[in-house]
Amino acid sequence: MEIDIRCKGMDLMEALRGYLQRRMRFRFDRHPELIRKITVHLTEQNTSKPHGRKICQINAELNPSGEIIVRETAAELYQAIGGGIERLGSALHGLRGRQRTADRGFESIRKENRPKMSRRRGGRRNARVRRILFERGRSEKTKRLRP
Secondary structure (H helix, E strand, C coil), rough: CEEEEEEEEECCCHHHHHHHHHHHHHCCCCCCCCCCEEEEEEECCCCCCCCCEEEEEEEECCCCCCEEEEEECCHHHHHHHHHHHHHHHHHHHHHHHHHHHHHCCCCCCHHHHHHCCCCHHHHHHHHHHHHHHHHHHHHHHHHHHHH
């Protein structure tokens, strides 16, 4: 996994670079086969004000193909980086779950074992069954009374 960090309009300190790489490796080293390259773009949204919003955009190129782009905005740069990494992690988790489901080829077991429903309404069918049972019971009672 290759990590590329780009800054626009601000200085990138070594402490910030180390923090970013440490967080990325901790979060994504469990599945190195998923991600080929990560590019992080750090910018400041409103440079005219002294305390502008910080933007962290993360592009992840996936193996064998595909790309996930995540964007996070926060007041502090560390918050934006942390939020972006968490969003990318949850997007990868969802993608991995969808891939597993597609690979396994899940099918519902209920579709195969479900009894076929007749076109008639259930109430009429049940009424007929009740009527037959009622008539059987009546005839048995009368047989018992006539010994």
